[in-house]
Every structure is written in C-alpha cells, then in structure tokens.
Amino acid sequence: MAPPDMLGEFELVVLLAVLRLGDEAYGASILEEIARRTRRPLARGSVYITLDRLEAKGLLGSERGDPTPIRGGRAKRFFRLKPRGLRVLKRTLADLGRLQEGLAPLLEGA
C-alpha cells in the first residue's frame, strides 16, 4: 500500500473533482463531474470506496446534508478537502509537473 501522503491515480482524480465542486461536492455530483471531464467509464462503487479511503486517510472530511424529496427523502453527504488533503494534492501535482519537465516534445509526438 502506498504511504499516506502519496496519492493513487484515481484518488487524485477524486480529490480534484471534490476541490472543483467546492460546497456542492457529494456522491452524485462528484460522479457527474468526473464523468464529464474524463469521459471515461466509471464504476460507481469504486468512487464511494475511494471517498471512504480518502476520508480514512484524513485527506477528506464529510458532513451530512438535509434530506431532500428528489432523493427519495435521503440525505446527501458533502465532502471537502481538509488542509492535509490540499497539501498532499498540491505536492502530488507538483511532483507530476516536475516529472513532466522537458518531456513536452516527446509527449506531443505521441
């Protein structure tokens, strides 16, 4: 298993989606956001599992919203990045950026 401050690829995707959605980040919106932006098939269950794992790692926090009729009377669970989550996300992105340095010609040719 990866050390706590290293992010897996799908974890990175989920964190970015939560960050992007701000106050409106809950299961359905996160799924929708990822689907729209990545345009790739998504296993719904894996998103929930990943959200759980990120919360367990202390990168995400969550709170219950109010039940709404459109959800058949069920409450939402809103996610937001914890400071530690933001820090890990930043570092991962920076690592990725540094790894990309000087690779532009190669990557463009692909």
Next chain:
Amino acid sequence: MKTRPPRLALAILNRTVPIALREEIEGDLIEEYDRHGRTRFWFWRQAVSIAWTYRPRPAMKEPVAEVLFDDARSGFRSLRRRPAFAVVAGTLLALGVGVNAAMFQWADALWNRPLPYAEPEHLVRVFHAREGGRENLSPPNYFDLAEETELFEGLAGYWSPSLTLTGNGEPEKLLAATVSHGFFEVLGVAPLVGRSFIPDDDGPGAAPVAVLGYGLFQRRFAGDRGVVGRDILLDGTAATIVGIAPEGFSFPAPGTELWVPLRLPRDRALQGGSPYRSFRILDVVGRLREETSLPQARARLASLSDRLSREYPGSNLGFRLEVEDFREVERGPLRAPLLLLGGSLFLLLLIVCANVSGLWIARLLARERELAVRVAMGASRSRLLRELLAEGSGVALLGVAGGSLLGSWIAALARAAAPPGFPVPPPFDRGSGSLLVLFAVLLPILLTFASVPAIFGRGRNLANALRPGGRVEGGSAPAGARRALVVFEMALASTLLVSALLLLQSFRALENVDRGFRGESVYYASVELPFTKYRESYRRAGFFEGLQERLRQAPGVERVSLSLGLPLDPQAEFFVTRSPYSVEGKPEPDSGKKPEAALHVVGPEFFETLGVSLLDGRGFDARDHRDAPPVVIVNESFARTAWPGEDPLGKEVRHDLVLLPDDVGVRHVVGVVSDFRYYALEREPEPQMYVPHAQSPWPAMHLLIRTTSDLVSLQTEVRRILGELDADVPLAPLSALDDVSDAVVAAPRLRARLLSGFAGAAALLAAIGLYGVVSFSVASRTREIGLRVALGAGRSEVVTLVVGQALRLALVGAALGALGAALSARYLSSLLFSVRPFDPWSYGWMGGALVAIALLASYLPARKALAVDPTAALRAD
C-alpha cells in the same frame, strides 16, 4: 418525481452496502435517476455494480470447492507418482467388482426372467406332496380339482410327450405338449393367429386339432398364415391346425413347438377306478381368483385331499394336494446355487477389499517420513486426511469403473457362449436397474475399505517417524490394522475353502456312486412308431423284434435291447410311472393303501446290455413272446419288500396300472436282478418291476445298443436297417448312454469347479496379503533380528520368529473361517450329497491348506531375516 426506482434493486443495495453508506449511496442513485431521466436498466446496472463492490468477502479463506478439488488433485498426483499401487489396487478391485457385477446381472436375468404369461403372480402349480417327494396329478384327480371353481379362475393340465410330424418333407420329432382346453387362457396367452383350444376339442372322440409353435410355423410352413385350417400328420394321424402360438412361447418345456388337446376320457366309470387314479401324469397350472390367497387355497385343497383319500384310499392315501407360486417352479432350484455362487463371489470381493486396504496401509507406512515432514512444515492433519481419502476414493472409483466395464464384458461373453434358450443377462436394459442396486451396495463397501487406512493413520504420532530409527514399531496401529485385515482375509478364504472342499467331495461321491449298471459303449436312440400304421399291438411287437434281430447281425454290435425310459435320465420319472401292486401270499394293508413300484417295459437282453447282474432265475428272451404266460422280473429291493426271506421265483404279482388295454396285469416272477440307480444318482434304488416289451408292446421305445464300433458307423447302420424296415419311422440321433448320467453330474461338477476356482483365488489373495504383512514385519524388525542374532539366536529361532507370526495369523483366520463355514452350512447342505456339512475332512484339509499358505507366504521373508547381518543391522539408521 417521475417513477419510483426499481424496488428490488434498492433491496439488493440494502443487503450489501454497509449501513453507514447506505443513505448516501441510495440518495445519489435516486437523485441521478430522477434528474437525468435515467432508465430503470441504468439503475439496475448501477445497483449491481455497487453491490458487487461491497459483496461479502470471507476474510482470507479458500472456498470449500477449491479445497476439495485441490485435495483430489494432490491425491491424484500422489497416485501418479507411484502408479504401481494404483494399478495393482485398481486391477484387484476391478476384478472383484467385475465378477460380482457379471454374476449379479446373470442372477438377476435368471431370477427375474420375464415369464411370458399375464399376471404370473396369480398363477400356481398344483401337485401331490407325498412322503419324500412330489407327484403329478392323475386325470380323475385333476377333473375333481377343476370343479373347485371358486378357488380357480381357470385350471389346466398338461404333459409333454414327443410327437412325430410326417408328410411335408422328412419325418421330424417334435417336442409337444398335450394340454387341456383351458391351457392358453389360464396362462393368459392369446394365439398369434387363429384360436386356442375349446372344450369341444378336448374329449376322446373330438376331431384332432393342433396349435403350432412360432418356430415350427416359420420353419416348416415359411410363416404362411394360410396354414390355419390345413391338416398335418402327427404320428400318422391327421390333425387340423387351428392356431399359431405367439413368438417366444414355449411352455411347458423350452423347445416345445406343438400343442394338442389332452382328450382324456371323463367317464364316470373310470373316475373311481384305482389304476386311472394312480396314473399321475398331469402337471397342473391354475390361475387363482384375484381375491384368493395362497394360504386360503392350501386350506381348501387340504379338505379336498381329505375327501379324495377317504373315497379313494388305494390311490390317494398319503398324497396331499399342494400349491406353490408358479414362479417358484423356475426359481426354486436356482435359489441355493445362486446364493452359493453369488455369496462366494461377494466374499471374494471382500477379500480383495481387505487386500487393497492392506496394500494401502503398507504404502502409508512407506510414506510415513514424507507425511511427517509435511506435518512438520505446517500441513494440517485434516488436509492430509482429506488428501488420503481422495486417494483412496480415486482407487475405489477406478476399480468400480473398471469393474463395471469388465462385468459387462464378462456378461457379453456369457451371452455369446450360452446355449440357445439359456437365460443370459440382458444387454444393459432391464438389468441395469438392478446393476445400480448392486453398485449402491458395493460403493460404500469399497469406500469404507479405502478409507480404513486414512482413519487408522489419524492416531499415529507422525513426529516419531522423524526420529532416527523411529520406524521400528511392530505394534503400531496401522500394522495392527493390517494384521487384522489379513486375519479377515484368511477367515473368508477358509470359509470358501471349506465350501469348495465340501462340494468337491460331494461331486466326487456322486460321480463314484455305484450306479449298478455299465453305460460305457452303450448307445441309445428313441424310436417311435406312427400310431395309425401300428395300431395293433402285434405289429408293434413285430416291428421291434425285427429291428432288434437285424441289429444283432450288424458289425460290432454285442447286445441290443429296448427300454421305455433311460436310467438316470432326469425325465425317467416321466416315462416310467409307478403302479400300485399286490403280491401272492400277502394280504392287502388295512388302510387300503397299496405299495407302489415303478413299472418298466424292456426288451430281451436288457439286463445283459446294461451289465446288470442277474441274482436269481433268468432274464427276458425269445420265450417271453406275446402268447406266452405273462412274466415279470423284479429287482432286489422289490423281492426284499414283497417276500422277505422267501424265494420270489414263480410268485404272482398283480400291478394295477396297465399300459395297454389288452394287458391283464397278472404276472409271475421269472427272475431277480440286482438294484441299480434309476431315477437319480443320489436316490437309493426303489422297488422295480420289469415286463417284457413283447407282452406290453408300447409304441415309443428307446433302442439300446452295446457295441464295439464307433458312433458314426453305428448311426449309419441303424439308419440303413430302419429305412429298410419302414421309411416312415423317424430316428433320432444316437447318443452315448453315459452322456445322460454325465449330464446329471454336470451341474454339481460346474458348481464344484467354480467354487474351487473362487476358493483358489481367495487363497492366493490371502497368501499375498499375508506375505505383505510378514515381509513388512521382517523389514521393520531388522534391528531387533540383528540384535537377537548378535545375542546368540540361532537360525531356527529366527525362522520360528517369522514363520510363527505367519502361522498365528493363518490359524486365527482358519478358526474364524471354520466358524463362518459352520454358519453357512445351512445354505450349502441342500447341494451336498453323501457329505455332511460338518465333514471333518473338509475342515481338516482347509486347516492344512492354511498352514501351507502360511509357510509359503513366510518363505521369502524368512530367508531375508536369515540374511540379516547383525553388525550392519545395528549400525543402520
């Protein structure tokens, strides 16, 4: 909200998603479903995908099926690593199962032979039970019985003479049955074409009719249905064909091809007459009314018997009427032999199982170190046990599969080799159901035996095996189990040996019975005169006299004679009936019940032809012609019974039964001959009367010829002479007289041989098992033997050590086997002749055989033990 999401999908989610996440996940799904107008299919797909993600997963545990498969695989691998065991054990089991399967199929075919009659469960055979045997019914008794209409739905009497079909080609002798008119109806058999017999066919004056058998119909009439209504010549008399029996119907005897009505006289005058009442020729089959049970029928017949013996004591006293299930007629004689053979083969199978188990224990002991290492490396006990069970089951399955193949192969061989008409196992149709039953019985046995070692192996402390010299354990549980198995094998083999020895002795005794006559180089053939052409008795007497006269001149012929029946022919009782008689100087018994003796018709020189010695007076010769005073020759038993201590010569004998109407039945004794076995080898000679053929010229006789020439030239000669005398008289092929009595001992001989074979196989298997145990014991006691030798034990002590063990096991087995034999004596006794079931010789020989087996089995191990070098043995391990 447009539509409710699928409830079932939600329910599935409820079961699978952890409770903390349930609300959120379901809410998300419902929201999306509603807002984006997703289909129900979409909802379902999402729900299933989520449910799969959260499916229950056992914590690091392999699924059961995989574990079992794994066990089976490693068991198989282990068998493949040492194929010798699998091959030997599998072959042994396959042989055991194979012979049992074949035997079972065959027994089933015999026992459950489909009877060609409707509802055979209501059919009964009616007969007279008398002291020491059973008899058929006389026609008057049969007519009285037929009046019991509330008991029987129908009743039929029959007997089976042979008839000669002439005209339309070569004269042919046919096996025919003379039957009463209800015959086909009682059996529930409808003719294929035409009709069966009606009451009008069945009387002395009725027009002769006949029903053809299917085979005859095809053979002689090319299957032309137009033959119904046409006439055929039977024994020179025209009879009208009224019907054709369906294919496969050949009752009462296999090979019966023609049925004609009985046409017995029913005159009141004849009914009371003693001779007619004693003429017990009819077999009787009845169909009980559906509501009548066998015990009810018995009770009813008992009162009828009482009435008959009150009214006709002369013929009926001591003859009770009895009924038995008709199926019992065929099954009765089969029971003891089938039980014997089937039981023996089953014991053989048990021995095979024990042997395989023993082999397997040996294999486990040899693998002990390997197993111990595996336990030390963390393999669980249950895992090892499962693997061993899988291995055992593998061998058992191999054996059963191979055995069933072998069994059907043996059955196919038997089918091909069996004479026509002999019941054989059907090819996999009806028999396969009972075959399943057999395997249902066999499989657990095989599995039990195969798992014995695994169970015994459990109690072992395998850790011992890793210590240096840790295998020196004579008294360990597996070795003990192996010895127990060997004792078991020895016991079963001993039981079989005793049975085989008893049967062999019984067969030898039967073969060596003093028959009282010499049948070698005597040939016989039946000669039957067409009745119409030889209606007058002088013609019949003349023909046979001429035939004998001509034959005496033929080359090589020493003696020629005639006889009604043949000695030791199983049908002798049918040809030669008993007649009540009274003798000069003896008052009739108060009960009115006369003594009975067999009444024979024989030609001149009969006793000389058979080599029967004349004790007093003279034999028959030319003096005893038609017009001479009527004479009779009696045997020793008759003379002893009738005139104890008196000279029988010249005494008068009256026999009530006369074969021909012009016989008065009063004769004077001219000779006494020694007794000889007539009806059966195992039956003591009974009183007999012989009358000369010239004075009782019966039309159907057996020609007896003692000759020095061979069968073929004799046959040609007889045919030539017969053709010259009368071309219309058919001649059956000549046969050796000894063949008749040989046929009688054929069944006991086959039984004795089969059982000897089984017992031999059993003894061999037991010997192999014993050898295995003894040699293993020697191998594992090498150190001990070395030590003993080092301490001064001599060669004889070493040998005693090894042989003693083998002897102990064999003798314990023999003792148990003797017990088993004593228990099975009850089943065997009906098959024994002149040997008691507790014959000490048989038991003694069995003991001797077991000692021999023990010595044989310990020979090689003893040599090995003698070769032990004490220094090397003590240094080993």
